[in-house]
Every structure is written in C-alpha cells, then in structure tokens.
Amino acid sequence: MSLLEGRVAIVTGAGRGIGREEAIALAREGAKVVVNDLGGGWQGTGSDSRPADEVVEEIRNFGGQAVANFDNVADEQGASNLIRQAIDTYGDLHILINNAGILRDGMVFSADVAEWRRVVDVHVVGHFLTTREATAYFRNQSKAGAQARRAIVNTTSESGLFGNAGQSNYDVAKMGIVGLTVAAAKETAKYGVTVNAIAPRARTRLTTSTFEGTARASEFADAAVEFDAMDPANIAPFAVFLTTDHAADITGQTFIVYGGIVAHVRLPHVSDMIVNDGRWTMEELASRRDELFKKVGPSAYEGPRGYAKLPAQ
Numbered sequence: 001m002s003l004l005e006g007r008v009a010i011v012t013g014a015g016r017g018i019g020r021e022e023a024i025a026l027a028r029e030g031a032k033v034v035v036n037d038l039g040g041g042w043q044g045t046g047s048d049s050r051p052a053d054e055v056v057e058e059i060r061n062f063g064g065q066a067v068a069n070f071d072n073v074a075d076e077q078g079a080s081n082l083i084r085q086a087i088d089t090y091g092d093l094h095i096l097i098n099n100a101g102i103l104r105d106g107m108v109f110s111a112d113v114a115e116w117r118r119v120v121d122v123h124v125v126g127h128f129l130t131t132r133e134a135t136a137y138f139r140n141q142s143k144a145g146a147q148a149r150r151a152i153v154n155t156t157s158e159s160g161l162f163g164n165a166g167q168s169n170y171d172v173a174k175m176g177i178v179g180l181t182v183a184a185a186k187e188t189a190k191y192g193v194t195v196n197a198i199a200p201r202a203r204t205r206l207t208t209s210t211f212e213g214t215a216r217a218s219e220f221a222d223a224a225v226e227f228d229a230m231d232p233a234n235i236a237p238f239a240v241f242l243t244t245d246h247a248a249d250i251t252g253q254t255f256i257v258y259g260g261i262v263a264h265v266r267l268p269h270v271s272d273m274i275v276n277d278g279r280w281t282m283e284e285l286a287s288r289r290d291e292l293f294k295k296v297g298p299s300a301y302e303g304p305r306g307y308a309k310l311p312a313q
Contacts (some may be wrong), residue, residue: 002030003244007149008090010082012036012073012130013100015051018155018200018232022097023055025236026243027064031095034086035059036069038100065090073100074122079129083137092141095243096134097153098127101173108168116169123173127154127180131195135188142191150188151243154181154197156254161199161265174199178254182267185252194251196242199265201258203230229259238262271295 009026013019015037027033035055039048052068059066069085071078086093102122104115131152138150159167160174178197185195228234238257241247256263272292276284 002028003246004095004240005030007031007094007243008034008086008092009095009097009243010034010036010069010086010093010130010134011097011099012082012126014055014097015039018202018235019097019099020051020055021233021236022099022239023066024059024064025233025240026095026097027059027066028062029240029244031243032065032090033059033067034069034082034089035066036071036073036082036100038070038072073098073126073130076129079126079133082130083133087137092148093134093137093150094148095151095153096130097155097239097243098130098177099155100126101155103167103170105166105170106168107166111168119169120173120176123170124176124180127177131180131184135184135191135193138188138193139191147192149243149245149248150191150193151247152184152193152195153239153242154195156181156197156199158199158201158256161254161256178267181254182252189251194242194248196247196250196252197254198235198239198242199254199256200232200235201230201256202232202235227259234259 004026007030009023009031011019011023011026011033014023014033014035019037023033023035035052037052037055039051049068049070052070056066056068067085067089069082071082073079073082083093100122102119104112104119106112106115131154134152141148141150154177156177157170157174158164160171160176160178163171181195181197185193188195235257238255242250254265254267256265272294274288274291
C-alpha cells in the first residue's frame, strides 16, 4: 500500500518546478492532489491555466487522481476557494504544501515600494491565507473526533535564512515564512498537525533569473551529468516524507534540501554571551566584543556568499 493512500493534498505553485515535482510525488504515493497554479510569470504577472492542467494530465496518465485550481493564494477568497475545492472534490484534506512565490528584485535603497510589498504579499500572505483556511478545517475536524494525520510543508529559502543582496523583500518574506511555520506548529500541535519548512536549492525560474549573469550562474545551469543535483525533483522526496506517518513527530522545523543532502537548520538560538555586573560602558563593550563570536568558525554552515555551506558531493 502506498504511504499516502486515501489522503488528500494541495500543492500551491504546482504548475512548474519544485511544486510540480511535489504534486507528482504525492500522487505517486497515493494522494489525491489539487494542483494549484495561477500560471503567471516569475514576476507575478499574467495568468495561464496550461501549467496546472498539464500536471493534472501527467498525474492522471499514470493512474493518479488530480484536479487543477487556478486561484490566487494571496487573495483571501482565492485561498478559501482552493481549500474548499479540495474538500468538495475529495471529501477531506490532509496535506498542504505551500510553494507559490514570485520575485521582484531590487537594492534596498532603490526598491519600488509597491513591488517590494507585492513579493511579501505573495509569499507571506499567500502562505498565511492557505494555512489559515487549512488549519481551521483541521481544528474543526479534530474537535469533531475525526483524528487523522495532517501536515503542512512551507517553502522558505536560503536567501531568507542567510540573506542575499538585492532581495530584501524576498529575504524578509522567506524568513517570515520560518516564523509562520514555528508559530503555526505550536498552535496546531494539539490537533495532530505538523508544520515544517523546506529551503530548497534547485533549478527553477526564480533561481535561474536571480543568478543570471553572476558568478553563481553556472550552479543553476542545465547539467548533463548522471546525477543532477539541481534537478527540482530532488526536493520532492523529503517534502513528501514530511507528510507521511514517518515524520508524525517532526514539527516546527526548517530543513535545507539540495541534491542528495538534507540539512536540519538550527533556528535562532543563543550562541555566545557576555555578562556584566551592571550596565555596560562603551569601553567595557569594546574590550569584550570578540567574546560574542567565539563559536563562529570553519564549522559554521553559513558560507561567504551568505548561503549554507554544505559538504562537497
């Protein structure tokens, strides 16, 4: 029997890239999948039903069950429609993978305010609205005695975790998703819900456009190798794993997933500390400031470009 037989899943931003692979992987494990995608460009403009329809067709071709949804998850009614479609179509909801996102890059000193806000809206508000609708349903089901494994997987980014020049809006949004993940995990644990986040490193429209023309462009180029570490399909197994019974005790966590690597991210925690008997003076702080960085060394995951420094493959 497949790991997700009889369960109902939603994947947002599932028409292409990572979301597409997650939707297909869920279906292969037996889940009935609602494939959500507005079908817009990577900057969030326009709409197109074909990407979601094509994923649905692919799932149906191998015997899976899927339907398309074209709602805008950053819109309150759109998020509500999406959750309702899953329940009305398949009779329940067990899994939500939030993946939809856009980019509108710009340096902080020259960024357009409206475009800056738009990125935060799509990522943070888009994650929040679907999570709000799904967890309200999960809570009601739990209170009614319908016990079931429920899971939410959010999509953050190493840019959010470590920062990336020219992406202050995206970084704020992606770190905000980590905060949402932790809060939602604590608020819904009593109802049998797990909430985790993945920071994927893979070749997508967003990553190739971000690093085009930079020293890192080659990392995201098409690879003619036996194992393509940047293939978006590499992200799907761990995303699906987090929705299975094997991960029923994992919640409120963030993971970096890249190629064949899964790295657990330690969320903000106290590292080094200095203590004084009373209020600090400037001279005392100046003389002891290096004590705040004793534990930062070559074993730290943060790399010189602000991205997680993972083991060489």
